[in-house]
């Protein structure tokens with residue numbers, strides 16, 4: 001199917017009448033996914049948003065329930081949503097978050113309710129950035145997994161393709177015209193031209209991490225790290241949270257906030273003991289969680305190669321370099 | 336740029352010499368980063384690694400941040416603002432001057448990555464070429480030549496202390512003198528009505544994701560427990576929210592009154608591009624106007640808040 005670019009705001013307006021619609025919005029020099037009230041607010045000129053769209057399903061600060069005396073009210077959000085213009089790496093990250101929030105041990109109603117009611121309309125990446133390494137992480141600029149619909153920018157129009165059954169139903173509501181052979185050929189052309197140049201070697205990485213917990217390699221990675229939350233909060237797959245009560249007298253709410261393994265506070269016990277004493281242990285945790293523990297638990301790497309942590313780190317600590325150093329280190333057999 | 340390369344090799348020579356002669360255990364400086372126009376803090380312990388050190392207009396981080404409470408003997412590559420912060424930290428007993436060797440480098444300003452992003456309209460910088468006093472920026476489908484001056488960080492534009500105020504060795508030619516800072520940006524903010532000021536702050540701080548990169552990038556933010564991390568009592572909600580975000584920042588700025596060297600490290604660290612200098616410079620201006628004190632400019636001077644004079648102005652306490 002096909003939609004002209006100048007008809008897109010109108011189409012979004014139609015969707016807005018039925019759904020909460022989230023799309024990238026221009027905020028100065030970057031974009032952020034926000035709920036839009038008018039189709040014209042959406043802006044697709046940037047590649048990756050500054051902060052990933054995971055917050056639509058897993059908000060940075062999320063009220064779980066509120067209470068007033070003995071009265072309690074759960075906050076489950078079941079509103080129908082469409083995320084429009086999702087990049088393939090971000091779509092892949094949601095599949096990873098799914099395994100965290102729904103698995104054989106636990107099902108999170110807050111995330112899962114939103115997830116079940118959300119349609120994902122993707123936007124293929126015609127110009128991958130130098131920091132993109134999705135193809136090394138099992139994705140790609142035109143990868144449609146996890147999406148319901150995929151859009152490809154072919155100049156003045158978008159080629160619109162259904163990926164899932166839900167996507168097909170959504171497209172039926174959009175009343176689009178059929179794509180001609182020329183338009184399909186144009187899409188194939190941009191697809192071939194979109195090359196991800198950066199490569200991160202992942203073969204054998206897990207084996208190295210299985211054995212190098214006590215390796216001296218961890219002594220230096222963190223040395224320049226500030227221990228902030230910039231990398232983890234900008235990561236689409238990071239999902240650690242902290243739960244607090246925010247109350248006055250007997251009235252308040254229980255809130256779940258994003259947390260970061262890079263903060264010293266993250267593992268600080270009530271006793272004052274902190275098992276991750278320094279930046280070394282914290283950096284090791286971040287790398288291990290993404291490239292070993294997540295693989296152990298869910299058989300997937302918790303990095304989709306979006307490159308946000310690289311761009312947002314205030315001291316240019318680059319995860320690709322850490323991985324390359326680990327790959328270049330000697331394999332250990334001791335534990 | 337030839338001048339920058341010369342500075343870089345002079346820094347390398349100095350570091351090599353200091354390590355070879357075992358005068359220091361460690362040299363903290365910058366090496367080439369992983370992105371164009373991006374240098375990264377680096378830690379050199381062997382003379383043969385000194386060649387990794389670099390110097391150019393992307394050495395934006397304040398290295399004073401890595402010098403507090405160290406047991407080893409350290410040399411640091413310090414531009415003007417790093418040196419001021421170092422002086423302030425020595426004053427606060429956070430750095431032992433006897434164990435620190437300062438390699439001073441005059442600085443004419445560092446590039447603001449946000450301005451590069453703005454110039455490229457969000458396209459990713461792929462390569463950069465230095466050409467006299469302009470930079471040639473390259474992105475997919477774009478090549479543009481921009482004056483270096485137009486890309487400098489706002490902090491650097493008004494900084495009068497590009498030449499380090501304390502050093503053990505100075506590398507390169509002194510940076511030219513600049514006129515007195517007029518604090519025009521702060522004056523413009525002060526001219527707003529309270530409601531307008533509130534709206535301006537809310538617009539900025541609604542963007543805050545509470546990553547604390549600003550706090551952690553600041554050489555002067557070193558409390559063992561930050562008030563935002565404290566949970567008994569809760570000074571600031573842990574959840575993000577414009578009011579709490581402003582409270583956090585206001586607390587941080589008040590805590591660094593008379594201690595902030597206006598280095599802009601917090602502002603450069605913020606991933607969300609929030610104008611943090613709007614707040615920090617208001618405090619810098621207040622301290623300068625009330626007490627005639629500028630942090631770290633005269634290393635021997637007592638910090639404004641560590642001293643009391645009977646004739647100190649107190650307009651906030653009593654009407655004068």
Ligand code: SF4
Pocket residue numbers: 231234235236237238290302303304305306307308309310319
């Ligand atoms: S670790 Fe970095 S590159 Fe990987 S998904 Fe997270 S933010 Fe993106």
Ligand code: SF4
Pocket residue numbers: 047048087088089090125127128129132133134135139140141142196304305306307
């Ligand atoms: S990492 Fe891949 S999918 Fe993500 S923005 Fe870059 S090219 Fe697109």
Ligand code: SF4
Pocket residue numbers: 224225226227228229230231232262312313314315316317548
């Ligand atoms: S963003 Fe950079 S400085 Fe901050 S915690 Fe991550 S690696 Fe460290």
Ligand code: SF4
Pocket residue numbers: 542543544545546547548549550604605606607608609611
């Ligand atoms: S660095 Fe920016 S986003 Fe992060 S806490 Fe500070 S002001 Fe907020």
